[in-house]
Amino acid sequence: xxxxxxxxxxxxxxxxxxxxxxxxxxxxxxxxxxxxxxxxxxxxxxxxxxxxxxxxxxxxxxxxxxxxxxxxxxxxxxxxxxxxxxxxxxxxxxxxxxxxxxxxxxxxxxxxxxxxxxxxxxxxxxxxxxxxxxxxxxxxxxxxxxxxxxxxxxxx
Numbered sequence: 001x002x003x004x005x006x007x008x009x010x011x012x013x014x015x016x017x018x019x020x021x022x023x024x025x026x027x028x029x030x031x032x033x034x035x036x037x038x039x040x041x042x043x044x045x046x047x048x049x050x051x052x053x054x055x056x057x058x059x060x061x062x063x064x065x066x067x068x069x070x071x072x073x074x075x076x077x078x079x080x081x082x083x084x085x086x087x088x089x090x091x092x093x094x095x096x097x098x099x100x101x102x103x104x105x106x107x108x109x110x111x112x113x114x115x116x117x118x119x120x121x122x123x124x125x126x127x128x129x130x131x132x133x134x135x136x137x138x139x140x141x142x143x144x145x146x147x148x149x150x151x152x153x154x155x156x
Contacts, residue, residue: 055151067115075134084126120154
């Protein structure tokens with residue numbers, strides 16, 4: 001009797017078959033296109049974290065991309081604190097820091113690179129300052145988690 005009872009109990013512990021997630025080629029292609037990092041265009045001036053406190057020069061009409069790492073899934077973003085009038089924010093992008101892992105549709109969270117593209121509209125020199133933090137905390141007067149500054153000169 002004990003043997004039959006044990007066999008019945010073990011049969012009840014059997015694992016159910018695992019469902020597999022299949023993604024249609026169309027959805028997979030859409031996800032890939034959303035995750036792709038925007039290409040650095042020829043003539044674009046690129047500034048990453050290693051350029052903090054440095055200076056860049058670009059011509060009128062030129063494009064400046066500032067790309068910094070953050071954790072947007074936890075609310076941390078790079079926000080423009082000060083921007084020279086001769087720079088117009090043209091676009092913002094993000095891309096995963098670890099695409100091989102983060103491109104998995106079931107993966108959530110993680111660090112990302114946040115990029116801001118600025119178009120130079122006139123000659124001038126000024127300081128571009130970005131601060132990292134959660135917008136609601138910055139609005140409440142909390143100090144930023146990090147500060148990025150770049151001296152920008154635009155020439156003819």
